[in-house]
Amino acid sequence: MKLITSIIKPFKLDEVREALAEVGVTGLTVTEVKGFGRQKGHTELYRGAEYVVDFLPKVKVEVVIPDDLVEAAIEAITKAAHTGKIGDGKIFVSPIEQAIRIRTGEINDSAV
Numbered sequence: 001m002k003l004i005t006s007i008i009k010p011f012k013l014d015e016v017r018e019a020l021a022e023v024g025v026t027g028l029t030v031t032e033v034k035g036f037g038r039q040k041g042h043t044e045l046y047r048g049a050e051y052v053v054d055f056l057p058k059v060k061v062e063v064v065i066p067d068d069l070v071e072a073a074i075e076a077i078t079k080a081a082h083t084g085k086i087g088d089g090k091i092f093v094s095p096i097e098q099a100i101r102i103r104t105g106e107i108n109d110s111a112v
Helices: 010-022 067-081
Strands: 002-008 029-035 042-046 049-053 056-065 089-095
Touching: 002 010, 002 067, 010 056, 010 067, 056 067, 067 089
Parallel strands: none
Antiparallel strands: 002 056, 002 089, 029 056, 042 049
């Protein structure tokens, strides 16, 4: 099993969710986050005053999936989240040692 964590632009969330559902991902966790990478934030104008926004709003999408779905999920996220502009995001893949469904006690692949 693997944990795929992707940081994407907020307006791409629905497209990413739909793309993951098409490749067989049945559940995911979404968190609103803030951060920056190469963008280094930007400046905005508010009531005539210019100020720097250091942390940009992003969405973190996390899915735990069996090893055989990893490549399809990465491709789905990449295609759905791509705009071609800076700040499209990142994908991280981490191993998961064990998963347990609390309600039934199922473990590993059957718990995901």
